[in-house]
Amino acid sequence: MAKLSTEVSTRSSRLLIHPCQRKNPLIPHIRDTPWEVSDVCPDFEVGERSCVLFLSVRYHSLHPEYIHERIGQEGMQKYNLKVLLVLIDMTNVKDILMELTQTVMRSDLTLVLSYGNSEAAKYIETYKRYEHKPPGLIMEKAETDFHKRAGECLTSVKSVNSTDSQTLLRHFGKMERVMKASKTELLACPGLGPTKATRLHTLFNKRITRKATQDIGENEEELLREYD
Template identity: 30%
Template structure:
């Protein structure tokens, strides 16, 4: 990704800086980010903005790849501080952002990855930033497209129309697992993207999500990984 000069006082301008319909504002520093080439459902405009992405009038996001984070552990905290500092300095109604996301691309199998993700989750809770995980550039693009679409059309974009939407069906599937509530199911689907990713994941990743205690994690893992039928007796 190209480095770009950031304009600290951008948000003091009187010009509107929230994106128009079906448009994603991307920071100049994000030029060259591979996942952006997979975004087809919305327009991308590059702006000298402090967040990595402005998704709506009150919605922004920072981006980090886990591989980069492990090599540069101080970078993300600096970016969060920069964002929050700009927020506190602004007196305009469109800032601070009410919804803030940390888009994290899982692009490494490093032995320290799980511990790093736990710390990112703690950072998110501390700074009121929602952690959104993706395991590929295509999945990250899909997450962002849905966030942009949600600014225009509401939650039906993700949940589908009526009870027959794919999201609703996946939610019904997950809530058959003891202790897993509808809110748990929504968090799992938003974080992992598909049921397949949930089924293939580990307890360590389940436990990163809010409200996922040991009992829920154990039951979810058992439902996803243990055989449905007991071994036949001979």
């Protein structure tokens, strides 16, 4: 019994790799984590309830049904964390990534993109390394102070500095009023000139579409002319 327990413990400390991934070019880059080929359902089992499915964009373009079959396997149901690790090995992948994003959202997977075999291997090793760590250890530390977060949001607008953001929040009282303010109301805020007012108003009021996002960058000077 002790021997069996030791064997189980040793196996659980290793990264388990599906036989179909044996010749994957990323395998030689897995250098810091012990691994073994095993008859597991996912491509990489990084924890008792955590796994990684690997997908090359090039392969997906040739075999679009493959990933759906892999996700739908009965053995995948035991995993709480399921990561789809996508290797970007083609250009012009926007449509494919949009499709894969929809797929992971419907299937309760986490999408991770890598741009090389070494990077993909590091992601897999990191998931294995943090197998028994609390989620908060690798989660982004969210700022809890509202005014600081609001200030960071406002200063992300070109030419709006921290003093401007503090003035805006004091003047309007809350972030919601800043976002709903007209250009005239923004201009009435002390120290805020026409350029900053226009950029803020454009950010909060222009309809967010792909074309609109492009227009904000390309036609910014045209938007400001009305104040010249």
